[in-house]
Amino acid sequence: MKLFIKVFSWLRNRGSTREKVAALVLLGFWLTVYFAIPSQVPVAAIGKEAPLAYSARFFPYVITILAIILSFVLLIQSLTRTPSAMEGGKGILGVQQVRRIAPVIVIAFVYLFLFGLLGFIVSAILCLIALLGYYGLSFRKEWKVAIPLVILFPLLIYYVFKLTLYVPLPAGILRMLGLF
């Protein structure tokens, strides 16, 4: 146990945290995929079982084994190289960054939920209001831009898709009210 804590502390203090976490997550992910292959990739029972080389499992095994090896090498690299030597990236995800992007992701999922419930136009209007408000557009000061944008843009998209592109976007609640 003491040895484990020693090794863990040693590993924790070496290399780039961002890279270590990324390598460990990837290693865990690919190992999960590898062990999922037998249950998730059925081999068709057509007479005699096909050799592995041309079965549906061959490529998944090749890719996951390759990815596991690469993830392991990435982990070794993250422990042996200095953080500045690791290329690319835009920095660790901080609280401020999470605070900035989380609302947009929440709006996206709420939009998905409302799309099915209220239809495209109403959900798009609500989504645009939320996004424009989040981006700091003042509806009181810039109502001349905001109101036409929020109402006309979804209507424009609806008609372009429906009349020009023949992609039916659900009108939802507006159809129920007899408006569309």
Place this chain on the structure above:
Amino acid sequence: MLLEQLLAGWDLIFSIQTILFVFLGVILGTVVGAIPGLTATMAMAIFVPFTFFMNPMQGLPFLLGLYKGGTYGGSISAILINTPGTASNAATVMDGYPMAQQGQAGRALDATLYASLVGDFFGTCALVVVAPQLARIALGFSPADFTGLIFFSLICVACISGGSLLKAWLATCLGFLFVMVGPDLVTGQPRFSFGYFELGGGFSIVPLTIGLFALSNMLIEIEKGAKQMLYEQSQFPHHGRGGRFSPLEIFKYMRVVIPSSLQGTFLGALPGIGAPVACWTAYAGAHWVAKEPEKLGKGSVEGVIAPETANNAVVGGALIPMLVFGIPGDVVTAVLMGGFIAQGLRPSPLLFQQQPEILYGLFIGMYFATIALFVAGMTMIPLFVKALRVKKSILYPIVIMLCFVGSYAVQNSLVDVGGMVVFGILGYFALKIGFPLPPVAIGFVLGQILEINFRVSMMMSQGNPAIFVTEPVSASFIGAALLLIIGTSMWKLRKSKLRVGVK
């Protein structure tokens, strides 16, 4: 023969509607390309779904116009506000912005336009001449040869795309994994569906590319706190356009234009390289061939001409492997392939044999796009400059909304929209930790073709892998790929040793 084919293509494609769609594509592409934070790839990903139900002779030229406009548009912001609209215009900043600071913004913009037109025309001519010949050769390729070729292409993408080799290979593996979700190509049984009906059909390329390239970039931009205008009027260095650059003046710089066109076309045709490498290579090459190399970096018109010629020549070059082999030359063509597939046109040598009039029609469409670029560039620069002043608080919600709608349009399914959001989040984290995204998309596009050709080859050889080394074409590609891996690894190792040595 070529002329007959082009005339047949002309008959198929020429209509007022097609011309209007090409113009629209060029204008939209230029506007998107000009705005920093938005890219040609993003524009392509968002607008591909718009073409699903269009006539192929209108939808595909629209996308090609978008591609060309997006490639050119980034030079506008590179010159005016010292910020390239896209990565492929980064080299244009070196001389473009100093020219603007010296009161020669107009001259720089004009030179960029004419250089772009010449490079674009050269690349298109190369495509028209080379692609059919290459397709004739490729018709004789066996599945083993295609396997070797795609393997070589994937190694190119991973080795040459820049950044960490390891991360590029991991990103390619991820692309492979995504394409393996869904029905197996041979048996038809679902793979990695985890019992969910929605995953049984697999992922579509359109939500994947919209999420990875459009939504993820939006999240990166949001993270910066995008509440201010794109640029302030006071940042515009000089309102005066300075002396003009006439169209005929470009011919005085042929010693720069010709090598840059060749470099752009050739590098564009190599999978995974793309415009950013081509434009920097051309800029570096200009130091050898320019009339006044000592002025490069200080506001030389040759420093603007070289990268922009190469940048636009890449378009034609990148379409060569895409149309002939179904192997995208860069990430934009990877997304463009989604548009072709949606129209029922799977790029391959057989397409040249079975539907040549469509391909030649598209070649004519590319020439239409060159003309549209000329007209748009001559008349609409003020519009494009105005686009730079659109508030992010208005622009970005519109882009996000288009991402949702575009993803839904693929199969009228909210699952695709949900998938797009997930890919967007994944793309955001990938960018944060330095994983390149183009290999994911290219791995996704090529993974399926590689697997089917590999399995067919193994069936033909009854399970003997020696088929890949006994077939000369396949053996050559695999040998070249191995040499590339060894060469790139040694070069990277040497580079890191030199860096340590310098420290």
